[in-house]
Amino acid sequence: MEWRDEGVILSVRRHGETSAIAEILTAAHGRVMGLVRGGRSKQQRPVLQSGNAVQAVWRARLEEQLGTFTLEPLDLKAGAIMEEPxxxxxxxxxxxxxxxxxxxxPHPRVYEALRIVLDAIDHDELWPALLxxxxxxxxxxLGFGLDLSRCAATGSREQLAYVSPRSGKAVSAAAGAPFRDRLFRLPAFLSAEGGGATPPDIAEGLRLAAYFLHRHLFEPRGVSFPEQQDWIIRALAEKPH
Structure with missing residues (x-):
């Protein structure tokens, strides 16, 4: 069988002396792995970098097999990104x-949003909020979405200021005031009323997302959250507000 799709390279590992196994998030086929013959050649190495967008042809005799990839570059972001910590x-x-x-x-919405973040990654004032x-x-x-549209206690859509770590729902300023030490602050740019994405707000948004990602996805699997997110949060703290 064979299919063609666009995708973003997530990871690459060597296979034998000359080949590599690439893991790609594709638009219509989801996260797929495949063998790239000659993937360690001088021609292929610049393409086989995490973050690069490629046109992929996947072939296998049976659907459940690893299969092979033939890749053509679409947008090689990785080279420039490597120079910027x-x-x-x-x-x-x-x-x-x-x-x-x-x-x-397939998770086409996640893929499309991923491409949007990568398209903006040359602009440090944009991509962290998009992340x-x-x-x-x-x-x-993945079924663990937060409800930031209305207050969990009153049902109000106004003056939302906090997020409950237990329910993942928004809480208004008035309802959450007595418990604010136990709640996440809701960044203004994530609220229904909207607002600018300042570095402190973005850092708070990353902490909020990380808490629920860890609880629902990382902790059940017994794996650690990517340490790079903590690095981003620290870097945001050093930026002017």
Whole structure:
């Protein structure tokens, strides 16, 4: 069997002397692995980098087999990102979290949002806030979405200021005030009323997403959350507000 699809390379590992196994998040076929013959050649190595967008042809005799990839470059972001530690941490977070998706299960919304973040990754004033939204979208796609549209206690859609770590629902300023030490702060740019995405708000959004990603996805699997996200949060703390 054979199919053609676009995708983003998530990881690459060597296979034998000359080949490699690539893990790719594709638009219509989900997260797929395949053998790239000659993947360690000088021609293929610049393409086989995490974060690069490629046109992939996957072939196998049977659907359940590993299969082989033939790859053509579409957008080679990795080379420029490697020179920028802040952006590299963002890329590593994106690719690491994408590996949580079930293999060979299409998630086109996650893929499309991933491409949006990668398209913006040259702009440090844009991509960190987009990363927060992508992580919350990943939670939603996997059945653990947060409800930030109304207050869990009153049903109000106004003056939402907190998020309950237990329910993942928003809480208004008035209802949450007595318990604010036990609640996450809801960043303004994630609220229904909207607002600017300042570095402190983005950092808080990353902490919020990380808490629920860890609880629902990492902890049950017994694995650690990507340390690059903590690096991004620390870097945001050093940026001017």
């Amino acid at each position: 802040f952006r590299l941490a963002g890329l590593a977070t994106l690719t690491g979290l994408s590996q949580l998706l079930p293999e060979r299960e 927060v939204r992508w992580e919350l979208g990943l939670l939603d796609e």
